[in-house]
Amino acid sequence: MRERAEELDAPxxxxxxxxxxxxxxxxxxxxxxxxxxLLTSLSxxxxxxxxxxxxxxxxxxxxxxxxxxxxxxxxxxxxxxWVLTKRRVLFxxxxxxxxxxxxxFSALFTVGALLVGPWGEPGWYGAVGVGLVMLGAAIxxxxxxxxxxxxxxxxxxxxxxxxxxxxxxx
Amino acid sequence: MRHEPExxxxxxxxxxxxWLVVRCQLGEQAAFDALIERWHQPLWRYLHRLLGDSDAAxxxxxxxxxxxxxxxxxxxxxxxxRPWLFTIARRAAIDRLxxxxxxxxxxxxxxxxxxxxxxxxxxxxxxxxLQEELKKMPLIEREALVLFYLEELSLEQLxxxxxxxxxxxxxxxxxxxxxxxxxxxxxxxxx
Numbered sequence: 614m615r616e617r618a619e620e621l622d623a624p625x626x627x628x629x630x631x632x633x634x635x636x637x638x639x640x641x642x643x644x645x646x647x648x649x650x651l652l653t654s655l656s657x658x659x660x661x662x663x664x665x666x667x668x669x670x671x672x673x674x675x676x677x678x679x680x681x682x683x684x685x686x687x688x689x690x691x692x693x694x695w696v697l698t699k700r701r702v703l704f705x706x707x708x709x710x711x712x713x714x715x716x717x718f719s720a721l722f723t724v725g726a727l728l729v730g731p732w733g734e735p736g737w738y739g740a741v742g743v744g745l746v747m748l749g750a751a752i753x754x755x756x757x758x759x760x761x762x763x764x765x766x767x768x769x770x771x772x773x774x775x776x777x778x779x780x781x782x783x
Numbered sequence: 784m785r786h787e788p789e790x791x792x793x794x795x796x797x798x799x800x801x802w803l804v805v806r807c808q809l810g811e812q813a814a815f816d817a818l819i820e821r822w823h824q825p826l827w828r829y830l831h832r833l834l835g836d837s838d839a840a841x842x843x844x845x846x847x848x849x850x851x852x853x854x855x856x857x858x859x860x861x862x863x864x865r866p867w868l869f870t871i872a873r874r875a876a877i878d879r880l881x882x883x884x885x886x887x888x889x890x891x892x893x894x895x896x897x898x899x900x901x902x903x904x905x906x907x908x909x910x911x912x913l914q915e916e917l918k919k920m921p922l923i924e925r926e927a928l929v930l931f932y933l934e935e936l937s938l939e940q941l942x943x944x945x946x947x948x949x950x951x952x953x954x955x956x957x958x959x960x961x962x963x964x965x966x967x968x969x970x971x972x973x974x
Binding site: 634762773 | 791795798799801802805806807808809810811812815816819820823824827831837838840841844845848849852853854855856
């Protein structure tokens with residue numbers, strides 16, 4: 614009776630096939646790609662927005678071009694954020710990788726603004742200020758990601774200990 | 784029909800589930816594979832019986848797994864994995880059915896004698912007849928039977944998956960048992 618029931622209940626798609634079908638969904642590369650897209654588009658949008666806001670004299674065509682570039686950058690930022698929060702969500706270890714990338718990008722942005730920007734002018738202060746805010750936010754994300762990873766790792770150790778007490782994992 | 788697992792086995796299974804969830808939330812590929820391996824068939828059984836069609840069940844199952852993977856980082860209480868998985872599978876099935884029919888109308892709660900998990904189970908009739916009779920049942924009653932008797936959810940877990948109070952889940956189960964019993968009797972299946 615049990616064998617017949619199992620035969621009737623055999624999935625149309627095997628677990629192995631389902632794992633293969635979902636492999637892309639779990640790919641770290643795709644997540645890294647979208648994190649890169651997020652950081653690059655955000656950096657570009659920030660730079661163009663800062664130029665637009667702080668450059669005193671810009672020809673109208675340049676202003677339009679910078680405005681469009683900012684809008685495009687923000688659109689890509691929104692898209693990448695949507696993917697990373699709704700589609701290719703970040704698990705604890707992925708969050709650490711993404712946050713480290715954010716720290717590196719925002720640090721690079723800040724150093725770039727410090728060295729390349731028009732020293733002492735309002736635009737320079739604006740760029741450095743934005744860079745520092747981004748760096749602070751990225752460090753905050755990294756600390757939160759590490760805390761979550763440590764909590765889960767500790768829980769995992771506890772559960773393995775408990776399972777071990779009950780006779781080893783199957 | 785329903786076999787109560789040993790309490791220690793159930794506790795160990797729950798612990799294994801929790802361990803798998805935590806490893807998945809950490810981002811371990813092997814844990815995702817193990818999770819799918821462990822829960823693929825129970826979810827298939829549920830969806831197959833609920834939808835009564837292999838193609839629809841296979842597509843819904845893939846959709847359900849996608850939803851599970853996307854929602855896993857937000858599962859705050861890993862001990863709730865079992866009802867959580869069936870809730871997601873149910874939502875995927877309802878979304879699919881919504882495309883074809885109006886959302887199933889919930890029958891009102893009837894003031895029926897309560898049924899408990901301790902009530903003596905009936906002897907198994909022929910499994911194929913049972914499958915056929917299950918298919919003929921209305922969706923709401925069918926899923927209560929499948930989840931409680933075949934997937935061995937507790938009454939509390941059943942209520943959580945069906946998103947109804949425990950009393951309603953009990954009534955629904957009682958009504959479903961009565962319905963199935965009547966169908967089997969009409970069919971001449973001895974109990």
